[in-house]
Amino acid sequence: MKNMQHILFVFLIIQAIATDLFGQASVTVHHDRCVTFKVLGLYANSLYIEGLGNALGGKHFMNLSRDGIWEVTTPPIEPGFHYYQLVIDSVAVNFPGQPTYFGWGKETSGLEIPDDNLEFYLPHRTPHGDVSAKWYHSKTTNTIRKALIYTPPGYHVDLNLRFPVLYLQHGAGENEMAWVYQGKANFIMDNLISSGQAIPMIIVMDNGYAAIPGSENPERPSREDNDFEGLLLNDLIPVIDHNFRTIRDREYRALAGLSMGGAQAIRIGFSNLDLFGSIGVLSSYPGNFDVQSVYRAYDLNEELGLLWLGYGKEDKRYSKGLDFHHELRKEGIEHIWYECEGGHVWQVWRKHLYDLAKHLFK
Amino acid sequence: MKNMQHILFVFLIIQAIATDLFGQASVTVHHDRCVTFKVLGLYANSLYIEGLGNALGGKHFMNLSRDGIWEVTTPPIEPGFHYYQLVIDSVAVNFPGQPTYFGWGKETSGLEIPDDNLEFYLPHRTPHGDVSAKWYHSKTTNTIRKALIYTPPGYHVDLNLRFPVLYLQHGAGENEMAWVYQGKANFIMDNLISSGQAIPMIIVMDNGYAAIPGSENPERPSREDNDFEGLLLNDLIPVIDHNFRTIRDREYRALAGLSMGGAQAIRIGFSNLDLFGSIGVLSSYPGNFDVQSVYRAYDLNEELGLLWLGYGKEDKRYSKGLDFHHELRKEGIEHIWYECEGGHVWQVWRKHLYDLAKHLFK
Incomplete structure (x- = not known):
């Protein structure tokens, strides 16, 4: 049998x-x-x-x-x-x-x-940028980490050119690979840049989890054990500015992220306006970060080249996003509000990046 | 219930x-x-x-x-x-x-x-090179393809330096990711370069399957439908030489591969000695490629900077490798013969790369 x-x-x-x-x-x-x-x-x-x-x-x-x-x-x-x-x-x-x-x-x-009507995130017969994996030692985590870096088409050809940099973060449970593999960020940028709709820029994607030494769960540290801000400021930005032809100026450095990464963009971005000249918030909101203190301390219309907010209308975070939008409007803080069909999903974030990148560094 | x-x-x-x-x-x-x-x-x-x-x-x-x-x-x-x-x-x-x-x-x-006694393929506190994914259009396959490119530590810092290039191929059923993810090629090179044992070099890894348009199985084309040689010569080398700071000279261009990739290195390398100055064969042998005609046509001791053969002693291909080794010796063709414990496995190929890279471009 x-x-x-x-x-x-x-x-x-x-x-x-x-x-x-x-x-x-x-x-x-x-x-x-x-x-x-x-x-x-x-x-x-x-x-x-x-x-x-x-x-x-x-x-x-x-x-x-x-x-x-x-x-x-x-x-x-x-x-x-x-x-x-x-x-x-x-x-x-x-x-x-x-x-x-x-x-x-x-x-x-x-x-x-596939979406029969959308091609903006697919690879086309245009010049393509590269996505580089860069390994570096972080003092913040005391580990060897990997960041992904998108360099625009032609980056390796004219070695005199320098580029603005967008630091772009993933959501909870994801890692530094997500914006490329799930998000198709590189193809979105290739298409925007080759059609003249976005300025050629470098995009840096790192893991939003940065466990300090001794953390109980190094892969997914608790909020207290996660020092992504320290990593970004003390390790990552210096490594990128040393190894890539960046414009080392806050006006040409942006921070954006989706969901958990959006909360990081709000908290770290608004706390370090000397480093970041633009902030992008995708499907996220301030939560327990005190933005009012930022409104009081700074003239954000002066400080920020771009403040960009994007949401999916079927996302349960949409109403929190609307609250943030209305609060900013009440305070007279200029920003772009972008909403589209969809929930808390990658198709929405692809559309977000497509719009955000058009406005960055202009 | x-x-x-x-x-x-x-x-x-x-x-x-x-x-x-x-x-x-x-x-x-x-x-x-x-x-x-x-x-x-x-x-x-x-x-x-x-x-x-x-x-x-x-x-x-x-x-x-x-x-x-x-x-x-x-x-x-x-x-x-x-x-x-x-x-x-x-x-x-x-x-x-x-x-x-x-x-x-x-x-x-x-x-x-882990091997308690081997650390040569692990990341250490040394300078690290990058691994870049490069998308490009291939005329040979009429598709957009992705190659991975290792650039040595410091590549992005001193922009006047140019580097030799090793084209390094995977085995059957694998793809362009294998040498990095399974093979740890980048960490092996970081360790060799930072300890002064290997010359800083670029390593290019592409998919050894290159289906010509109209192939029945584009992912795994038949031998007749696979034009990796055309891809390498007409698409990949020009793309790499255009986009990376290579030394565009046969003396500083090598081709190596493991198993199926080793057979490709023999066939394509020996057929294009005007392009490749060094050849590495890992766990492979000539098969039905007529190497005798190459021995007759060229003085290989003059033409080749390095001919390197490596095998695992428990690999069933070992005896075929020995035959090749003996034939080369009979013909008076200088080469390095390297053998180690192990079968047809990645641990062997890691050791192979570690030895091969020490001898390349010297």
């Missing part, structure tokens, strides 16, 4: 390879944005696909066909990038053979649903 | 988070190089860990404890990097929450077992 099962299993694997199930699993995004997931699993009892953050709309239970292949086709899924997982007999895993992205505090499956 | 199960399940998840099972799964490498794998899976029937390429020595079936946690501890595992998978009720997946690496034609789990 066991042997029969094995022969059948091998046969099914051969069949799977012969069809579209090379690697024993497949994901197919259809033109109508429905998605078919298939997994070969002869001895499994229950499989389902589950969106993380409700992106895919809950659980999609897979059905077992006679040939040992589990399969489900979802309803149409919203365009953009969505984290998800496969659950096999109660064990949550990443979908086999598919790329993963660091989110939810770990490598997590991600699904890209 | 269903509700009871759910309550129990939630309780177990809470328990898992409270212990070391954050993310519902964990991998612990012990000092004796035994590895404990744990997975929370209340409703699963059979789980095992399986090394790919026999690195972990076959299947390690996990045992279910009373609290819903599956667990196994392996015997001591050979130091180095090993691909592996988790099989849950017949479905092969990557281990939850762990990093993956592109190998076996897809994202695959990888396990790093």
Whole structure:
């Protein structure tokens, strides 16, 4: 019996390879944005696909066909990038053979649903900038860390040019890779720069978690143990200014971030106006940071080249963003307010960067 | 009953988070190089860990404890990097929450077992080079491709310096990321360069699969559909020489690769001695490429700055490598022969690069 099962299993694997199930699993995004997931699993009892953050709309239970292949086709899924997982007999895993992205505090499956009407974040036949991984020792964390740096097209060709710098931060549970891999920041900038809509700039992306030595959880330190501000000011900016052809002037240095990174941009940006001339806040709000003291201490219209706020209208943080917007308006502080369809998702942040970068350093 | 199960399940998840099972799964490498794998899976029937390429020595079936946690501890595992998978009720997946690496034609789990006696591939408190992702359009494939480029420490500081270039290729089923993520090539070079053992050089890593337009399987083209030579000569070298401060001279341009990449280095290198002044062959051999015609046509001792061959003694390709070595010796062709313990594995290729790079461009 066991042997029969094995022969059948091998046969099914051969069949799977012969069809579209090379690697024993497949994901197919259809033109109508429905998605078919298939997994070969002869001895499994229950499989389902589950969106993380409700992106895919809950659980999609897979059905077992006679040939040992589990399969489900979802309803149409919203365009953009969505984290998800496969659950096999109660064990949550990443979908086999598919790329993963660091989110939810770990490598997590991600699904890209094309938007028929949007091409601004796709690679085109334009000049492309590079994304460099730079390893450096941080005194703040006493570890060797990695930052990603986008340099614009032509950076390596005319060595006399210097560029403004945007420090751009990810959200909770993500890391320095997110803006490139989930966000497509490099392609967004390539498209903006090659069409003359944005000034060529350097973008620096580091991990927003910077655990001080002795932290209990170095990967995800508590608020008290996280000194991202120290890292940014004392380690990262000096490393970048030393190694890249930056314009070392606050007017040409911006800080922006999404969600947790937006809160960091508010707190660190407004506390260090001698270093940052522009601030971008994506799907975030001041929280417990006392912005009123900043309004009292500075003429922000004088100090800030750009204050940019962006939100998705279906994001539960939208109303907090509106409050911030109204408060700034009441105080007479100039800023750009940008809102678009969508929730707390990467498709919104792609649109945010696309607009933010058009206004930066102008 | 269903509700009871759910309550129990939630309780177990809470328990898992409270212990070391954050993310519902964990991998612990012990000092004796035994590895404990744990997975929370209340409703699963059979789980095992399986090394790919026999690195972990076959299947390690996990045992279910009373609290819903599956667990196994392996015997001591050979130091180095090993691909592996988790099989849950017949479905092969990557281990939850762990990093993956592109190998076996897809994202695959990888396990790093430290070697107590080897530090040459670890990051140390030395200056670090960068690894840049460069996107470019290839005429050969008519696609936008990504190459990774290691630039040595200081590359961005003294803009008058130019550097030799090593083109370094991965093995079958891997991609341009492998030499950095599996191979630690950047840390190996940082250590060699900062200790004065290697000349500062640029290393270019691209995908060895370059499908010509119309290929049936663009990701893994057949031999006939794969024009990596055209890509390298007509697209990649010009892009690199245009965008990086290379020394544009065959004497300062080398080609090396492991396994499939080693076969490419032999075929493309020996066929284009006007472009490459040094060739490195890692765990590979000429196969059906006619090297005798090259011996007849060229004085290789004159043409080649370095011909370097490296093998693992437990690799089944070792004897083919020895044949190649003996043939070269018979023909009077100078070369370096390097052999070390180990099979067809990344730990061997790390050692290979460490030795190869010491001899290059000297």
